[in-house]
């Protein structure tokens with residue numbers, strides 16, 4: 001099903017009229033939601049919608065939601081309450097605001113949203129937003145006909161129906177290559193909200209990457225819930241794995257940096273490990289979630305690997321690319337986790353030495369196996385473990401950043417810095433860097449001497465005017 005009507009006209013578009021309408025998109029959750037929000041704006045652009053930084057007075061507001069942890073739906077309802085007031089004042093002024101809820105809460109709790117917030121016009125899941133033009137047309141036609149809900153998992157892939165990106169993403173860009181998840185970790189809602197694993201074909205990924213580079217992107221991050229499970233159809237009809245795709249994309253001229261996230265340890269194959277060794281554009285920073293260092297917990301989580309498997313994998317990656325810096329995700333307090341299990345996580349962290357990491361208290365997600373499991377861990381234990389783990393991870397991150405001081409690093413300048421007169425960018429290891437410099441450096445890769453380290457960022461000064469240097473390691 002395409003976004004346009006059968007005669008090729010876009011619903012709601014009146015030729016010759018001022019069709020500009022304000023669209024405001026609020027994005028919560030992972031980078032895939034960030035990408036989806038951009039693509040929703042692309043889909044709506046032919047209807048005359050242009051992005052607006054504020055919801056006030058907007059003709060359409062999309063709340064793109066996340067269901068991964070905590071009080072996800074309560075957060076949605078409280079935001080909807082706020083948006084309802086804006087919708088009412090727009091109506092009082094004789095206008096109309098179309099209010100849509102998208103993303104993973106919409107997928108999981110669409111019916112509940114319409115029940116509790118009947119003023120919502122459209123509820124749509126992550127796999128149906130290519131149909132937004134029709135949904136908007138239906139919602140506009142039928143103020144009385146009730147809200148529009150589209151939370152099925154269509155047989156068609158939305159990517160086949162999305163228009164080309166209209167607004168440039170900037171120096172760094174996201175590109176979703178893989179969707180959904182078949183792994184069913186005990187704690188996780190993603191397989192239920194995003195559906196089964198699906199990979200985009202090579203040709204459409206390469207075309208989008210070229211378009212992004214043409215629009216000024218120098219760095220592309222390939223996205224997927226299990227991005228390294230990607231296996232897409234090549235033009236020859238054969239199936240490629242992620243390593244082959246990375247090599248293909250690295251050949252695009254002017255594309256300086258490639259990253260991918262989020263990967264699963266089980267899908268890290270030999271070819272991908274080798275690519276880290278010999279594809280210079282592939283940045284030496286990898287987000288590789290492990291969740292726990294206890295084999296008992298890893299089994300309970302259905303991760304299907306052991307702590308030792310993870311450590312061996314890290315060794316192999318570092319053999320391929322010695323300066324590789326690692327990041328990870330951790331969950332403390334999964335049902336059944338004991339003090340001994342938690343200590344095993346601390347041990348693993350000490351052994352790997354992470355450059356950065358995210359850690360969370362286990363959160364019961366409705367409909368997931370762990371939610372109903374016995375031996376739920378009490379809040380005080382979860383709190384204490386999270387604090388201990390975060391203190392260790394903070395120390396490791398601080399040490400990693402401190403070790404960069406005095407080095408010269410290659411920085412991709414992405415925008416203005418924190419202070420006036422500063423520019424900001426990222427190291428190959430994804431650390432934010434601020435330095436004095438003029439804004440015409442934005443969109444270049446420059447050599448920067450690192451002068452000071454903070455917990456989450458670095459401060460530097462221009463080392464030379466020439467582009468691209470070789471020294472990249474700093475840990």
Ligand code: SAH
Nearest residue numbers: 187188225262289329330360361362363365
């Ligand atoms: N696909 C990725 C993770 C996606 S979700 C992977 O397999 O690693 C991002 C992170 O949120 C997870 O890695 C996990 O650490 C955290 N998370 C997911 N469900 C959670 C839950 N129920 N409670 C706490 N943290 C959770």
Ligand code: SF4
Nearest residue numbers: 181183184185188190
């Ligand atoms: Fe969730 Fe596990 Fe799938 Fe990651 S691999 S998205 S944690 S079910």
Ligand code: F3S
Nearest residue numbers: 029030066067068104
């Ligand atoms: Fe959240 Fe859905 Fe992403 S639950 S983390 S927005 S896949």
